Amino acid sequence: MTMPSLAIPRPVHPTGVWGWVTTIDHKRIGILYGVTAFVLFVIGGVEALVMRAQLVQAELDVVSPEMFNQLFTMHGTTMIFLAIMPMGAAFFNYVIPLQIGARDVAFPRLNAFSYWTFLAGAIMLNGSWFLGGAPNAGWFGYAPITGAAYNPGHGIDFWIMSLQILGIASLAAAFNFIVTILNMRAPGMTLMRMPLFTWMTLITAFLLVLAFPVITVALIELMFDRFFGTNFFVPGAGANPILWQHLFWVFGHPEVYILILPAMGIVSEVLPTFSKKPLFGYPVVVLSGLIIGFMGWMVWSHHMFTVGLGPIANSVFTITTMAIAVPTGIKIFNWLGTMWKGSITFSTPMLFSLGFITVFTIGGISGVMHSQAASDAQQQDTYFIVAHIHYVLFGGSIFALIAGIYYWFPKFTGRMYDELGGKITFWLVFAGMNLTFFPMHFTGLDGMPRRIYTYDSAMGWEFWNLTSTAGAALLAVGIAALIYNVVSGWVRGKQAPGDPWDARTLEWSMSSPPPEYNFAEIPTVTEVDDWWASKRRKDAAPVIAGASEDEGHSIHLPQPSYWPLVVSVGLLIGGYGLIYHYAVAAIGLAVSMVGVYAWSFEPVNDPDEGSGH
């Protein structure tokens, strides 16, 4: 080595908090992602509850109009970028290497960097509450209301910086998972033998890589408008504010599939396991996922049907949007086919998956309803759309993510949750979700626009708003039950076996929780659902890895590292610097550069192994 003197030794077998801070183990990072995202999910939920309190009756004054605008902006941004996306990332992290027979992801330190950068983005966004006010222009931030002329405070600046930082985290994670899935599969696991969740993650990662640069460009332009006085979105200088809408939705619609495809992947794992049958029409389900991912790029203007793009554009986007219902329908029918002639057990993950199919079908149908540009003119920007988005993102994404939490709970924690508690949780959440969001279809069709902080009692919207708020309270009870169920299971649940569900994919072929090295011996895969098949092969019963303590000592694993965290902290400092003072931005950049440099020259191996590599 020519430059050993530059290298700072890696942390050696850290424990406790320090162990978590320096970890690059995909399983620990997955847990960090999951717990952080869940906390942010609860924060976003509390924001929603305050809004429901404000709207429970006409002409209330629970919060000020300005506060209400901050609440709905933060609720949307938080749920999409800080709750659903990172919860998906939590599952990618924990499950993907296990499902493809790998010992870690391709770039473990980059993986840690993704998590810390996501946390930096979350801090940047939520810190705005304490630094003069949160962003207040909606999660879609339409120009020109985000411009300095109409929004002089720092709220929008925090929103821009936070989304840029989160974009870096998402891009790093997406590249990592593309490389991991394509390069680190166990021998014999061809693409068409990959578990469905891995497939949907791969598609999602490609969508992330392609979609985030678009919003990045839009945010840079907005940032230049606000910081340096450019005129990308300033109508007074001749700008066309529709540019923002195109850029935002070219990102924003694929983003919807970034939120729903992992959910579809989870459901495609749970249904076969609890039906004891392979996924019906595996290649068709994979193909429909690819088609959804591809067509997600052709429908963005259905968010803009009332902008005045003209009848030809509206007709084209009506057709493409309706067309995307076909592969979505194919998935639903194949899930039903999976259960058909099966032997179905209604455990909690299965209940949430069935809830997903039910509620997501409603959301899909209401989606087809407002794919019709002509009649959508009556629904656009009303509570009908609020109902739709929550049927697909709560009833869709969140239901599937909760199904995933229960499904992999024994694997993550090594313990079993309480089944009765899980079922009670499902019915509370299911009832609460429908009671909250179904009435919003009616308030929307009754002419209630979105994002209004108050309404006149003469409008006749009070009854259904009251119902929605009651539903939101029930839903909050359901989420509280979920938290209790998960925490109590984690703390004092009974020991989980390696394969409690008689499942089908490789993550169940090891102890729960898995040993640090995942696989004592990398498996060789011969078919789809290889683990299920190998359990039923007559010749040899498979060995559950991690069953004995002394296994795996000779396995080389990447060592912990400080530097991903340092780079992320630099980004956070830099973000604040761009808002407050460029000298601070320079410090942030310097910190990140030091981190990148040290990261690059970090010794590859444990110092105590004495190998210079």
Next chain:
Amino acid sequence: MPKLKRRHLIALPALASLAVLASCTPSNPQSTFDALGPVAESQLLLFQVIFWAGVVVFVIVMAALIYISVRYRAREGDGDPEQIHGHKGMEIGWSIAPAVVLLIVAPWTIYTIFANENSPLPPEEGGLVVEATGHQWWFEFRYKVQDRVSEEVVTANELHIPVGEPVNVDLVSKDVIHSFWVPKLAGKVDMVPNNDNGLWMQADEAGVYAGQCAEFCGVSHANMRFTVIAQPPDEFDAWLREQAAPAAEPTEATPLIRLGHDVFVTRFGRETPADEDVQGAGCNACHRIEGTSARGTSGPDLTHFASRATFAAGSMDNTAEYLRSWLHSPEEMKPGNVMSRDGEVFNSPTGLTEVQISALIAFLRSLE
């Protein structure tokens, strides 16, 4: 557990359809179920077709889900079920079936899109045109000189139209994006700065229709409302003539009305000609009243203020009582409004005095 599940799921569509019936409340002012013009009617019809098609799809999926859940639930002593990997015929069937349904609907929706785009009575053929401008947070309506409008008329938050006749509305914004929406007459179209948008609509019955801004536009987005007043053509023409005339000089103006006029048009802080103890409020900097020296353009035109049923972007009834509260503390009535933000008098420690308010109310209510 399966039994409980089954009952719940069977009850669900029943409850949902009951709720749907209960929710069809056409009497509500902004209900889209009470379409009273051809555009809204065509949109409602299209929605209903898709809605019932959606109900059929939902019932099929749910029936299959419930049947399969009950029929194939795990039983004691079940072995592994047959490992079926798929079925080509079924895949082809459920790929084609939804596509066929959509192909049937598509021509209809495209027909409706084009039909609603083109006004049956465009301006070139003598159709009435109104320019609607969105402001934070109120609507301005301008009837430029054309076939049936001999003198330009500008009003705020109340759009008068002749009944039974297609009206063309040009949509303009002077600041951020707003959206023009009268649910009973037509779906919304956005008002986007630097973009010329428009729609046409027609009211089949005389009456007052509620409208509201539908695109988030800032603090008082919720308070940005307006009404459409559809009148028989002769009444409409009479209304236009009245509006075109300057504010009637109150022939027997009381001293209070005269004082109100002076408060209105005298710069903030200067004493008024009518009473040296009362100072001007400088309302004329932003508001125009035809026939007086008030020529401001950034706020609503108040020439015929007393003829309007509401004020403050349709959010308040035009009564002396509401007017008093409004002039006393506009920020409370309509948060963020430009008048309380930029109006000098509202930024002064005293605001408007009781005397000024009483005089202004008397003056404004004389502007028939």
